[in-house]
Amino acid sequence: MAITVVGSVAFDSIETPAGKRERCLGGAATYFSLAASFFTDVRVIAVVGEDFGPDEQAVFNARKIDTAGIEHAPGKSFFWEGSYLDNLNEAKTHNTELNVFGAFEPKIPEAYSDSQFLFLANIDPVLQRRVREAMPHARLVAGDTMNYWIKDHRPALMEVLKGLDVLLINDTETKMLTGSRSLVLSAAKIFAMGPKTLVVKHGEYGATAFFSPSDSKTAEHVARRAFHVPALPLEEVVDPTGAGDSFAGGFFGYLASQAELSPKAFRHAMFYGSVMGSFAVERFGTERLQQLSRQDIDHRFTLFRDLTHLD
Amino acid sequence: MAITVVGSVAFDSIETPAGKRERCLGGAATYFSLAASFFTDVRVIAVVGEDFGPDEQAVFNARKIDTAGIEHAPGKSFFWEGSYLDNLNEAKTHNTELNVFGAFEPKIPEAYSDSQFLFLANIDPVLQRRVREAMPHARLVAGDTMNYWIKDHRPALMEVLKGLDVLLINDTETKMLTGSRSLVLSAAKIFAMGPKTLVVKHGEYGATAFFSPSDSKTAEHVARRAFHVPALPLEEVVDPTGAGDSFAGGFFGYLASQAELSPKAFRHAMFYGSVMGSFAVERFGTERLQQLSRQDIDHRFTLFRDLTHLD
Numbered sequence: 001m002a003i004t005v006v007g008s009v010a011f012d013s014i015e016t017p018a019g020k021r022e023r024c025l026g027g028a029a030t031y032f033s034l035a036a037s038f039f040t041d042v043r044v045i046a047v048v049g050e051d052f053g054p055d056e057q058a059v060f061n062a063r064k065i066d067t068a069g070i071e072h073a074p075g076k077s078f079f080w081e082g083s084y085l086d087n088l089n090e091a092k093t094h095n096t097e098l099n100v101f102g103a104f105e106p107k108i109p110e111a112y113s114d115s116q117f118l119f120l121a122n123i124d125p126v127l128q129r130r131v132r133e134a135m136p137h138a139r140l141v142a143g144d145t146m147n148y149w150i151k152d153h154r155p156a157l158m159e160v161l162k163g164l165d166v167l168l169i170n171d172t173e174t175k176m177l178t179g180s181r182s183l184v185l186s187a188a189k190i191f192a193m194g195p196k197t198l199v200v201k202h203g204e205y206g207a208t209a210f211f212s213p214s215d216s217k218t219a220e221h222v223a224r225r226a227f228h229v230p231a232l233p234l235e236e237v238v239d240p241t242g243a244g245d246s247f248a249g250g251f252f253g254y255l256a257s258q259a260e261l262s263p264k265a266f267r268h269a270m271f272y273g274s275v276m277g278s279f280a281v282e283r284f285g286t287e288r289l290q291q292l293s294r295q296d297i298d299h300r301f302t303l304f305r306d307l308t309h310l311d
Numbered sequence: 312m313a314i315t316v317v318g319s320v321a322f323d324s325i326e327t328p329a330g331k332r333e334r335c336l337g338g339a340a341t342y343f344s345l346a347a348s349f350f351t352d353v354r355v356i357a358v359v360g361e362d363f364g365p366d367e368q369a370v371f372n373a374r375k376i377d378t379a380g381i382e383h384a385p386g387k388s389f390f391w392e393g394s395y396l397d398n399l400n401e402a403k404t405h406n407t408e409l410n411v412f413g414a415f416e417p418k419i420p421e422a423y424s425d426s427q428f429l430f431l432a433n434i435d436p437v438l439q440r441r442v443r444e445a446m447p448h449a450r451l452v453a454g455d456t457m458n459y460w461i462k463d464h465r466p467a468l469m470e471v472l473k474g475l476d477v478l479l480i481n482d483t484e485t486k487m488l489t490g491s492r493s494l495v496l497s498a499a500k501i502f503a504m505g506p507k508t509l510v511v512k513h514g515e516y517g518a519t520a521f522f523s524p525s526d527s528k529t530a531e532h533v534a535r536r537a538f539h540v541p542a543l544p545l546e547e548v549v550d551p552t553g554a555g556d557s558f559a560g561g562f563f564g565y566l567a568s569q570a571e572l573s574p575k576a577f578r579h580a581m582f583y584g585s586v587m588g589s590f591a592v593e594r595f596g597t598e599r600l601q602q603l604s605r606q607d608i609d610h611r612f613t614l615f616r617d618l619t620h621l622d
Contacts, residue, residue, distance in 0.1 A: 017492075088492070181328075181399070182544075182545065182546055182547055182548075183544050184544045184545060184546045185546055185547075202516060205513060205516035205517075206516075206539075206541075208541070208544060210544070226544050226618055227617075227618060227619075228517075228541035228544075228618050228619055230517075230519070230539035230541070233493075233494050233495045233519060233521070233537050233539075234493065234495060235493055235495045235496060236493055236496075237493075264621070264622070267621050268621060271621065303535065305621070306535075306538075307537055307538060307539050308538075308539055308619050308620070309619070309620055309621075310575070310578050310579060310582065310616070310620075311575070
């Protein structure tokens with residue numbers, strides 16, 4: 001089943017202990033769609049500037065990603081500059097230029113409207129909501145957000161959460177959203193806001209999914225319906241940029257490829273999320289995702305099984 | 312098979328967001344031996360002062376722990392006072408009084424000498440080495456250490472590492488010991504120091520074991536022989552004190568109960584470690600470990616399986 005994703009397509013300048021790259025292709029929708037494209041058809045809604053040329057377009061084409069929903073506007077694309085010199089788990093932002101993204105008005109191509117899976121990457125919740133409302137028949141809707149929206153745009157974000165099936169955020173965002181330091185209690189609070197599944201991304205420590213119990217709302221039942229996947233221990237994390245979006249792409253892409261959205265499918269989706277995140281950080285930007293094969297993915301899946309299973 | 316453990320038996324005054332306790336029974340050897348006692352016979356080498364009375368002795372007796380090696384010295388027992396108000400993952404130490412522990416000279420009862428399993432809890436590496444040398448026939452030797460010894464007593468610690476099969480330390484200690492931010496590269500470096508297994512404890516994110524490859528020494532092979540266990544998501548962590556020592560007790564206790572020290576036994580041991588750590592933090596001090604049954608442990612083991620296994 002096809003996924004439609006709305007989010008940023010951008011250029012990033014990145015410095016990590018492994019080196020430096022200027023203006024690589026980035027943005028949440030880029031990482032997400034590359035990762036998801038190994039599992040299902042992906043359609044992108046975004047806006048880019050005149051600096052987005054044939055080289056960038058070719059990255060999407062190579063993975064057969066539908067870019068009819070990428071608007072080309074006069075000016076420059078969203079640009080982010082950051083480093084991870086002290087801490088690979090937290091980017092230090094040096095510069096953000098919204099450019100054409102500042103006036104982004106998502107336009108949904110007619111051909112996207114039958115997408116049964118919708119991913120709302122981290123953008124203004126007002127826009128997330130507009131896209132959500134334009135696709136009322138989506139079977140599964142997942143989304144991401146960030147500190148800025150949680151802190152300063154909470155009412156708009158709360159409206160988005162009402163329409164989400166799955167919320168994927170990190171530990172800090174979870175605590176900020178709920179005011180609780182316990183993930184179990186946070187999950188119970190977030191279920192009351194709308195989502196039925198909460199995926200908390202822990203960076204180098206993997207991710208934990210909490211599934212809303214249909215029969216009971218106590219925190220104890222929430223804890224009993226969790227699923228954890230570690231990150232793969234790597235010799236070197238070259239560039240953590242996009243790891244969370246690649247996780248989301250693997251997670252949601254796998255789900256969209258399944259006939260039934262069973263608990264087992266969600267558990268496998270968590271594994272594929274961590275698989276795609278582990279590839280993303282092995283090279284700068286989207287380099288590793290561009291070179292991947294489905295065989296690489298299947299092989300790494302078996303490593304995750306070995307890493308976690310008793311027998 | 313019996314385990315001998317050498318380490319601290321102490322009194323702790325603890326403050327956490329959940330409350331406060333004055334002078335509860337604590338110390339690494341206490342948490343370790345209580346946790347291990349559910350799996351095998353445990354013998355303790357430690358020193359206590361005149362404040363260690365019948366109530367404290369009864370805690371060990373109730374779990375049939377052999378305390379012949381606990382020396383009673385004039386003066387007061389080791390005392391630690393700390394809090395976890397800002398961060399449940401890191402204690403803030405307010406006061407440490409070594410008391411009788413300052414002149415600790417481990418004395419090994421004759422009856423302990425047939426122990427096939429030896430655990431060297433976090434104490435002066437000079438003492439760890441002395442106990443290790445007094446028990447040359449131990450089949451499996453594991454140990455812990457801390458920042459202070461890594462930083463200021465490195466040569467003595469290096470001598471201890473030569474005699475260890477398993478080193479259990481946390482993320483910060485691992486990075487400090489090896490100077491590497493990658494756990495995979497750290498594991499390769501630590502294997503060269505002596506241990507064949509490295510267990511890195513991640514606090515609320517569980518623990519990862521790295522097993523030395525017998526056939527190859529490349530970092531890639533190290534990464535391929537890792538095993539991860541998460542921590543159990545809990546509604547509330549009441550008191551993190553002793554979680555790492557309880558993990559070690561469950562891990563090593565389970566291993567000591569097994570006829571064969573197979574890779575499968577090590578994987579199960581990681582699960583039992585996290586099971587015991589998850590109980591330890593549910594109440595202040597050793598309260599929860601004192602009330603446990605083997606049935607509680609087996610039930611929680613199944614929760615860990617559900618939390619991690621695809622099928």
